[in-house]
Amino acid sequence: MTVTGDTTTPAPARAMLFLYWRSWVNRLRSQAARVRSPRYIVAVLLGMVYLYWALFRNTRAGGASLTQLLLADVTVVLASTLLLVSSARWWLFGADRSALAFTPAEVQFLFPAPITRRGLVHTKLLRMQFAIFVNTIIFSVIFRGDATQVATWARAIGWWMLFSTLAMHRVGASIVRASALEHGTAGRRRMWIPVIVFSALIGAVLFGVITEFPALRAASVGGFKPLVKALTQALQAPVPHAALAPVRLLLTPILTAGTPEWAWSVLWAGLVVLGHYLWLVRLDASFEEAAIEATQHRAQVLQRFRASQMGQARSKKGKLTSVPKLALTGRPEVAIAWKNVAAAVRGGSWKAQLVSFVVGLSALALISRSASERAGDALMGVAVGWGAMLLFLGPLWMRFDLRLDLPRLEILKTYPLEGWRIVVAEIAAVTILHSITIWSLLTVPVVMFVQDPQLFIDSGATVPILVSIVVGVPAFNALMFTIQNGTALLFPAWVRLGTESRGFETMGQNLLTTGATTLVAAVALVFPVGAGALVLWLTNDWGGWSVLAATMLASLIIAAELWPVLRWLGTVFEETDISDVASTT
Amino acid sequence: MIDVSEYTKLYGDTVAVRGLSFHVAPGDVLGLVGPNGAGKTTTLRALAGILQPTSGRIEVAGLDLQKDPVAAKARLAFIPDEPQLFDYLTVTEHLHFVARLYGVQDAAPRIPALLEELELTAKKDALPPELSRGMKQKLAIACGLLHRPAALLLDEPLTGLDPVGIRRMKETIAARAREGTAVILSSHLLHLVEELCTRLLVIRRGQMVAFGTIEEIVAARPELAGRSLEEMFMALTGDDGAPDPTGIAAS
DSSP states (O other), X not given: OEEETTEXXXXXHHHHHHHHXXXXXXXXXXXXXXXXXXXXXXXXXXXXXXXXXXXXXXXHTTTHHHHHHHHSHHHHHHHHHHHXXXXXXXXXXXXXXXXXXXXXXXXXXXXXXXXXXXXXXXXXXXXXXXXXHHHHHHHXXXXXXXXXXXXXXXXXXXXHHHHHHHHHHHHHHHHHHHHHHHHXXXXXXXXXXXXXXXXXXXXXXXXXXXHTHHHHHHHHHTOHHHHHHHHHHHHTSHHHHHHTHHHHHHHHHHHSTTSTTHHHHHHHHHXXXXXXXXXXXXXXXXXXXXXXXXXXXXXXXXXXXXXXXXXXXXXXXXXXXXXXXXOSSSOHHHHHHHHXXXXXXXXXXXHHHHHHHHHHHXXXXXXXXXXXXXXXXXXXXXXXXXXXXXXHHHHHHOOOSHHHHGGGHHHHTTSSSOHHHHHHHXXXXXXXXXXXXXXXXXXXXXXXXXXXXXXXXXXXXXXXXHHHHHHHHHHHHHHHHHHHHHHHHHOGGGSOOSSOOOSHHHHHHHHHHHHHHHHHHHHHTHHHHHHHHHHHHHHTOSSSTHHHHHHHHHHHHXXXXXXXXXXXXXXXXXXXXXXXXXXTO | OEEEEEEEEEXXXXXXXXXXXXXXXXXXXXXXXXXXXXXXXXXXXXHTTSSOOSEXXXXXXXXXXXXXXXXXXXXXXXXXXSOOOOTTSOHHHHHHHHHHHHTOTTHHHHHHHHHHHTTOGGGTTOOGGGSOHHHHHHHHHHHHHTTOOSEEEEESTTTTOOHHHHHHXXXXXXXXXXXXXXXXXXXXXXXXXXXXXXXEEEEETTEEEEEEOHHHHHHHOGGGTTOOHHHHHHHHHOSTTOOOGGGSOOO
16 A cells, blocks of 8 residues: 555555455464364365365266367357356346345445445455356366366366356446446436347347247157257357357357467457456446345345254244244253254244145155056155155254254253253254154055055055054164264264354365264164064064064164163263364354 | 352363352352453353363352252353344243243243343244344343342343343343342443442453452452542453452452
């Protein structure tokens, strides 16, 4: 900054660079400080391995195919059409107001500061570049083909140009629309030209599709692939081809990377980027009010997301989702379980999802069984597969237990209850709710039995197996949720607590949790499954009611295993220092 | 009612609180004051059974908080500076939850009365995210008062309250003290401490620098005579010329 007497000349760009640079450095520092803890090192390493695997594996899997896909005619034509439609949407149907959003801190510091409107636009552009760079890197890596080639880097420049132009266009459209709303008729006049231009471009594309409609219809008979091919040819006709030319200009540097045409294509695309930049910084239209509104909206959405994790407790009419009434007297553990049920019902829309799930399954069962026996069997197969997935993955998603409550450990620890009782109560609610979710899959066989009673009579082993599922599911869920909650208590740094987490270690945390759950569950199931199998072997009845006896024995063994574990976890809960948890949330 | 003996809390090699001993009798309101980072919240959390002392003993209503934590916790209430509420329970449901948790027998008539006392009746069906900061604070306090705790621990209880709310809150705290509740109140608002508290506990860097009524503290430090509480606070907690902390604590 330049000193002029007692004050200095405002230098917003430098101030913003300082802000973003220091924020980035400080974030890295705080993450590095966390890594000093051995358990975080493991999580970070796993996260990095995962990132490497996710982004770089395409080399080993033959990444050239992805690049070839990018260069295909169909990709070029369809991508340019989609980009054109996306840009036209901002003008014709209203721009996305979040494009103007700043962070609340930026609004607090920048808007009252002596910064010109152009300065604010530059701030926005600077901020956008962070996301654009990340996207450029990701897309370049995915579509790189071979990182040792110059073409990879040339293509990266193409990606950057495309993303930058799109971002500037989106912000520009938002500013013009916001200004139009603020200035009434005079403002709306500014909108006419872009609206006419984009209407004409979209009209040209539609013209190409409509004129080739008979060909498209004929191609559709042959399936999806011929239809896409016919659509591509329709869009390559002179009129739509001309309409898509400006977008194609931006795509060409990506497509021509590594060829002599690349330099020219970059020049043309560069002119488009420069044109957008000049247009944006010279707009000088008032957008501050819309920006503040967008910022507040985004902050509210974020806050709602963080607070609720999934949904809203009230309907659009403001009605609160009802939960069973809690009696004022009785066992205190029930209050904790009830609280978690309320969170699942109101925050996770559990009840609404269950009802729609059961109704949907009933309808599907009715339709499929009516259609053919084969369709009915197929639906049963899907239900079994879905149930198996819910058993193993459900406890990762359903988090209305200690994983949600541990950030409030300060309050949980004041409850006049022994630790193990709190742990049991926290796990009980999700176990019951998730068991009901899985039981709801039984709607499929039940509806089929009602529809066709003979099916029930001839069901053979099906009924004992279904009853065994009803009996066994709660025990299995209790085991899985105990493992999840136990991991959260023992290693709060390894488990995503509360509602927000980010960074490399988050990926590592999720991997560790999944790995640990699977491993511990496998070990814990050795005795129950072994004892159940022994019952079946001794009775030599693998499809009758012995299955139920085996399941009951296995469930009892799981309960016997869980009892000391839950008591021990209660001690762990009592001994957990709130600072251990606070540092992870 | 609250007896603390040689309470010490260490985090690794860092001393958060060292050798704190004091007693709060029924009906007493103890003002816990000290600069930021002095160990006030750590002390309150230990008294609430949230933190385990590294050494020392804490008793609530004659019950050892370490040996009989459940019974001791049933007799105390802790209201943290940042209200910790459940996003999916309404105001009334929070009180139902606490009633069940603490086994409050007469909760049915007490809940509407508490809502009225803390001006929450109009918001009884609201969820915490729909409440202002002050309302959340009032709800947290209502939850703390429902089971008639023998010991009430308040960390910055007036944060976020409007002037009317502040007055009501002061009346509420004073009323509980009159009913025989032992109150410990941590606050940076010295006028609140002066108005409500019967005794003061001043801590600095985890150690007690003064304890007792203002008269007792002045008796131990005659140079503080005639000074305002703010001036006394500065003298007691300031780095300049502060004498050995352990040497000036009154009884």
